[in-house]
Amino acid sequence: MANPYYDAADLRKFGKITEWSEELGTKFFDYYGKVFEEGALSAREKSLIALAVAHVVKCPYCIDAYTKDGLEKGITKEEMMEAVHAGAAIESGATLVHGVQMMNKYNKLSM
Amino acid sequence: MATKSLKARQDELAVTNKQLEILNGGIFAAGELPFFKDKIANIGKFPLQPKKLEILQINVGYMCNQVCEHCHVDAGPDRKEIMTRETMSQCLDIIRNTGANTLDLTGGAPEMNPDFRWFVEEAAKAGIQDFIVRSNLTIIRANKKYYDLPEFFKKHNVHVISSMPHYTRGKTDKQRGDGVFDKSIKALQELNAVGYGLPDSNLRLDLVYNPSGAYLPGDQMALEKDFKKALVEDFGIQFHNLFAITNLPIARFLDYLIASENYEDYMYALVDAYNPAAVENVMCTNTISISWDGWLYDCDFNQMLDLKVASKIKHIKDYNEELLNDRNIIISQHCYGCTAGAGSSCQGVVAP
Numbered sequence: 001m002a003n004p005y006y007d008a009a010d011l012r013k014f015g016k017i018t019e020w021s022e023e024l025g026t027k028f029f030d031y032y033g034k035v036f037e038e039g040a041l042s043a044r045e046k047s048l049i050a051l052a053v054a055h056v057v058k059c060p061y062c063i064d065a066y067t068k069d070g071l072e073k074g075i076t077k078e079e080m081m082e083a084v085h086a087g088a089a090i091e092s093g094a095t096l097v098h099g100v101q102m103m104n105k106y107n108k109l110s111m
Numbered sequence: 112m113a114t115k116s117l118k119a120r121q122d123e124l125a126v127t128n129k130q131l132e133i134l135n136g137g138i139f140a141a142g143e144l145p146f147f148k149d150k151i152a153n154i155g156k157f158p159l160q161p162k163k164l165e166i167l168q169i170n171v172g173y174m175c176n177q178v179c180e181h182c183h184v185d186a187g188p189d190r191k192e193i194m195t196r197e198t199m200s201q202c203l204d205i206i207r208n209t210g211a212n213t214l215d216l217t218g219g220a221p222e223m224n225p226d227f228r229w230f231v232e233e234a235a236k237a238g239i240q241d242f243i244v245r246s247n248l249t250i251i252r253a254n255k256k257y258y259d260l261p262e263f264f265k266k267h268n269v270h271v272i273s274s275m276p277h278y279t280r281g282k283t284d285k286q287r288g289d290g291v292f293d294k295s296i297k298a299l300q301e302l303n304a305v306g307y308g309l310p311d312s313n314l315r316l317d318l319v320y321n322p323s324g325a326y327l328p329g330d331q332m333a334l335e336k337d338f339k340k341a342l343v344e345d346f347g348i349q350f351h352n353l354f355a356i357t358n359l360p361i362a363r364f365l366d367y368l369i370a371s372e373n374y375e376d377y378m379y380a381l382v383d384a385y386n387p388a389a390v391e392n393v394m395c396t397n398t399i400s401i402s403w404d405g406w407l408y409d410c411d412f413n414q415m416l417d418l419k420v421a422s423k424i425k426h427i428k429d430y431n432e433e434l435l436n437d438r439n440i441i442i443s444q445h446c447y448g449c450t451a452g453a454g455s456s457c458q459g460v461v462a463p
Binding site: 038042043069 | 281282324327328330333334337338379383
């Protein structure tokens with residue numbers, strides 16, 4: 001069925017959110033732009049963080065955008081995949097560390 | 112990896128009219144994206160006109176030892192278009208009398224022209240301030256007869272500008288062919304050995320970076336920093352500047368964009384990144400491009416699209432710099448490639 005919730009072409013229209021709330025939209029894009037400038041972290045490092053987070057929040061737009069951004073910045077596919085693993089490791093770790101809660105509850109309820 | 116030019120493959124894109132049809136049609140004709148002409152008209156830049164002539168760029172032939180996937184010249188070993196000594200002599204007359212301060216030899220691999228060395232020796236005598244040869248690096252290692260090129264360049268104080276798509280082997284070889292990375296590294300080391308590219312050296316060695324795919328180049332300064340760090344750490348190689356150049360949607364790069372279904376997205380990316388400030392210094396406003404057979408063009412890209420200058424003076428045999436400079440520059444949608452982001456020219460960004 002060709003009626004997807006996510007349309008890759010919608011990414012290009014992201015800027016249009018400003019049309020329905022100019023003040024908040026503009027503030028957001030100003031902030032967003034500032035975040036990714038060279039700072040204490042390089043723009044290259046921030047691009048890899050963004051790519052990892054894009055996978056963790058499972059945002060297809062962000063994955064497209066930051067894969068392309070990485071290519072533009074000369075980031076290699078090995079670096080990109082390691083960043084994705086870093087995100088995935090934290091995400092799976094976040095799940096697994098709840099195993100302690102399960103163990104605590106199990107022990108409390110068990111005689 | 113292609114081993115033949117589009118021309119040798121008799122690909123329909125080898126016909127320049129077909130390329131222009133694509134660039135003028137599709138999403139532009141449908142009104143989805145604005146024509147370049149309308150975009151620059153908004154800032155009062157249409158028709159686009161030259162400023163002072165600074166760069167004479169001479170293409171001495173389309174023959175090359177490589178068949179790079181992105182090549183806008185569609186160059187390769189099977190291309191037989193080579194500048195003759197007679198045409199070179201006509202070029203020398205122009206070089207001796209031009210007001211331009213930069214002479215830029217390109218190709219193909221310019222070194223493969225049998226009269227290349229004679230031409231460089233003669234042209235160097237004219238004493239042009241900046242004498243550039245665009246070398247693909249691997250030519251220096253391609254055959255024994257080219258091994259002494261670093262010394263030859265040094266003798267004539269040639270400014271060497273070389274392509275290097277990435278500082279890793281994988282990315283370089285994917286774009287330019289197997290073994291290109293190792294040969295390029297060796298060639299750069301040899302250029303360093305005779306003094307090219309060293310921090311205080313007058314022997315200029317710059318690198319050209321262009322993306323290996325359907326995306327735009329990132330920040331030139333940041334890329335230069337990454338290239339410098341990696342090349343010096345891994346191979347002890349030094350160079351002066353990195354020029355980040357955007358791939359223009361013509362010839363083999365256009366063929367790739369269409370075949371990989373990236374054409375529309377790429378054109379959107381170019382138009383979205385349009386920077387009016389880059390229009391001011393776009394290279395066709397200070398450059399004349401001369402083809403192997405002596406025709407005159409606004410730039411090397413227009414040369415490949417066979418869009419000769421819109422002037423009474425169309426060929427070097429009638430060359431008159433003053434008359435030639437009074438013309439309108441021919442544009443189409445490929446021009447968005449030179450105005451995207453920080454802009455792009457054969458000398459890198461134009462609106463940093």
